Amino acid sequence: MAMFNQPGEHYLSLDFDEQLVRLSDFVDQLERAEEGGGRRAYLAQHALFDQVPQLRDDIAVPDYCSLSLEEEDEAEGEAEVAVAGELRINAWLGPKGTVSPLHYDRYHNLLAQVVGSKYVRLYSPLHSDRLYPHPPGLHEVSSRILDPDQADEAAFPLFDGTPFIDLLLREGETLYIPPRWWHFVEARETSFSVSFWWS
Numbered sequence: 001m002a003m004f005n006q007p008g009e010h011y012l013s014l015d016f017d018e019q020l021v022r023l024s025d026f027v028d029q030l031e032r033a034e035e036g037g038g039r040r041a042y043l044a045q046h047a048l049f050d051q052v053p054q055l056r057d058d059i060a061v062p063d064y065c066s067l068s069l070e071e072e073d074e075a076e077g078e079a080e081v082a083v084a085g086e087l088r089i090n091a092w093l094g095p096k097g098t099v100s101p102l103h104y105d106r107y108h109n110l111l112a113q114v115v116g117s118k119y120v121r122l123y124s125p126l127h128s129d130r131l132y133p134h135p136p137g138l139h140e141v142s143s144r145i146l147d148p149d150q151a152d153e154a155a156f157p158l159f160d161g162t163p164f165i166d167l168l169l170r171e172g173e174t175l176y177i178p179p180r181w182w183h184f185v186e187a188r189e190t191s192f193s194v195s196f197w198w199s
Contacts (some may be wrong), residue, residue, distance in 0.1 A: 023052065026093075033095050034190060042094035045195075049089050061087065062110055062174070065198045092193040100185040102131065102143035105198040109177040113169045116191035120175060121148055121166040123182035130158040131182055148184050169193075 020030075040067045049056040065087050092100075104125065105136070111120075123131055132144040145151045151159050169175050177183055179199075 016102070023048075027050070030095060039099070040095060042092075042098040044092055044094070044098075044100070045090045046092075047068045047089070048093075050157035056089075059089070059112075059194055062087070062112075062196060064110060064176070065108075065196050086198070088197040090193070090195045090197070092195065094187055094191060096187055096189045096191075097188045098191070099147075100183070101146050101183055102148060102184040103141050104128075104155070104180050104182045105177070105197065107179055107197045109179075110174055110196040111169065111177060111185075112174040113171055114192045114194060115171060117171060117188045118165065118169045118191055118193065119186045119188055120169050121164050121184045122161070122177065123162060123164050125180040125182070127162050128180075128182070130162045132156050132159065143182065 026041055026043060029039065033040045049059070102121075102123075111118075134140050134142050134144055145156055145159060148159075148164070153160055167175070
C-alpha cells in the first residue's frame with residue numbers, strides 16, 4: 001500500500017516515502033493525522049480493489065469506460081496500463097491537503113468522488129508548452145510547476161495567464177478527464193476517490 005509522509009508532500013518531493021502497510025494500520029494512521037498527531041498518509045493510485053476483492057462489489061464500472069473517442073488512444077507503454085483497452089481501477093484515500101501535483105495521464109480518466117471533496121484544476125493539452133513539463137524520463141507527464149497558485153513567475157514566465165478550468169468535485173460526483181489534459185488535484189477534507197482509467 002503506497003503512502004507518503006510529511007515532509008514528502010507528494011511523489012515529486014525528494015523526501016517522498018513509500019511503505020507497504022496493512023489497510024487497518026493505514027486507516028489508524030490516517031485517523032491520527034486528522035487529529036493532529038502522526039504522519040500524513042496518502043493511499044494514492046492504488047489497486048485496492050484487486051487486493052481486497054470484496055470492496056469491488058461496492059462499486060459499479062461506468063459504461064463510459066468501454067468507449068474510445070479516438071483510434072490512436074493507446075497506453076503508450078505506461079506501467080499503470082499494461083494493455084491498450086485494459087481498465088484500471090485505483091483508490092485514492094487521504095486527509096485534507098493531500099495533493100496530486102500538476103500532471104497529465106495518457107489515457108481516459110473518470111474520477112469518482114466517494115467521500116469528501118477535491119479541488120481540481122484542468123489545463124488543455126494545447127497549453128502544454130506553458131506548463132513546463134519535466135524532461136523525458138520518470139516524471140515527463142508532470143509539470144515542474146508544483147502548485148499553480150504559487151508558480152514562480154521568474155522561473156516559469158510563460159505560465160502566467162494560462163487559461164484553465166477549475167471545479168470542486170463533491171461526494172457523489174464524477175469527472176471525466178480526457179487523455180493528456182493537465183490536472184492538479186487537492187483534497188479539501190478527508191477524501192476517498194476511485195479512478196477508472198482506460199484507453
